[in-house]
Amino acid sequence: MNAFPSNMTAASIEACRRADQPPLTPGSLRVLVMMQEMKVGQDEHYVAFLDLLASHIWEAGDATEILAQVEGIIREARAPKAPCTVHAWCVETDEHFGHYSECIEAPSPDQFGNPVLPAGLTDFRGTTTVGLLDLDLTPAEARVRIAELRTHLDNVEALVTAAEASAG
Known part of the structure; x- marks a missing residue:
C-alpha cells in the first residue's frame, strides 16, 4: 500500500x-x-x-x-427492498429462501447486559419454527414452554410476595 x-x-x-x-x-x-x-x-x-x-x-x-x-x-x-412475499413477519427482503422474523427479547437484560429469553420465527422449506430457549420448537411445543414459563413467573412472584412479607 x-x-x-x-x-x-x-x-x-x-x-x-x-x-x-x-x-x-x-x-x-x-x-x-x-x-x-x-x-x-x-x-x-x-x-x-x-x-x-x-x-x-x-x-x-x-x-x-x-x-x-x-x-x-x-x-x-x-434502494428500497421488496418485502418478503411468503410471510408478513419475515424481515428478509428481495429474493430469499430462509425466512427470519425480528428477534424479540424480554425487556430486562441479565446482569451482564445480555438479552433474556430471545425469541423469533424461522422458516426453512415451508416449516415455521419458534426459536425459544435455544430450541427450535413447533408452535404447539412453544405454547407448552410458554405455559411452563408463566407458571414459573407466578412462582417467582410468590417468592417476591414472601420476601416483602418477611421484610416487614
Whole structure:
C-alpha cells in the first residue's frame, strides 16, 4: 500500500507511486489529497475505509471508476427492498429462501447486559419454527414452554410476595 503523511501535496503523492502502478490522473491526485485531508480527526474504521479506497485508486490510476463503483454500492444499499412475499413477519427482503422474523427479547437484560429469553420465527422449506430457549420448537411445543414459563413467573412472584412479607 502507498503510505504518506496527511500533509502531502499532489506532487509528493505522485512521487510515492510504485513503479508497477499506472500513472495517476490529475483528478485522482486531487481525490487522494482530499482523502488524506478527510482522515484528520476520524475514527480508525473510517480511516481504514479511506485507505482501502485509496489503494484501489492507486492500482487503477484513475479514481473515476473506483468512485463510481462505491457510489453504485451505496445506491444499491439505499434502494428500497421488496418485502418478503411468503410471510408478513419475515424481515428478509428481495429474493430469499430462509425466512427470519425480528428477534424479540424480554425487556430486562441479565446482569451482564445480555438479552433474556430471545425469541423469533424461522422458516426453512415451508416449516415455521419458534426459536425459544435455544430450541427450535413447533408452535404447539412453544405454547407448552410458554405455559411452563408463566407458571414459573407466578412462582417467582410468590417468592417476591414472601420476601416483602418477611421484610416487614
